[in-house]
Amino acid sequence: MVAPNVKAETMRLMDRRTALEAEMNSIIAGLSVPGGPGITGGLVDAEGFPRADIDIPAVIAQRRKLGELRNDHKDITNKIEKNLEALHSTKLTRNEQSTPRSSGTSALLHGGLSQNDPMEEDVVTRLPFAMIDEIADGSPAAVDGLLFGDEIVKFGSVEAGDRLQERLVSEAISNEGNQVSLLIIRQGSPMNLTITPRKWHGRGLMGCHFRIF
Secondary structure: OOHHHHHHHHHHHHHHHHHHHHHHHHHHHHHOOOOOOOOOOOOEOOOOOEOOOOOHHHHHHHHHHHHHHHHHHHHHHHHHHHHHHHHHHHHHHHHHHHOOHHHHHHHHOOOOOEOOOHHHOOHHHOOOOEEEEEEOOOOHHHHOOOOOOOEEEEEOOEOOOOOHHHHHHHHHHHOOOOOEEEEEEEOOEEEEEEEOOOOOOOOOOOOEEEEEO
């Protein structure tokens, strides 16, 4: 079965993408210090002479490096999206094989998955704070529609901030048996999902792990 290998590769790619983002942010911060040229600012003064207050060769090198990192980031992101699509297709195929034909897609997407929910209107302006990097088959999270690689923008009342792991656990426990609304990003697209934390044969109330960014 190729899924475990694809999953492991995806996790490595995500770690690499995180490292690239940190390196890009460092370069941007260095170029954007007060009085600095920024990532697109001019390198000559008002009279057309090279600026004497900056190291122009170093700035050019940093900008070139930033461009290379952005290209690498784009390539890695494309690979991640392809891997996630393959993993999700495998998951859906297994579910379709185990779901009675008469139950249709409503059983497969139990939990209210929708791509056109009003709650999505501002998700694109907010950043995800966590990603699903482990999810058990048959768990509440899996049954209610969460998938490996889903990025969490909002989980109930929990959004980006401090003590996220602690707040996520508290939110799940306090809502045991009740529906919790999620805002997620799946393969670059914002979506709304509803999950019900509940006891099952495995660990926890959801059967998934949130990897905090």
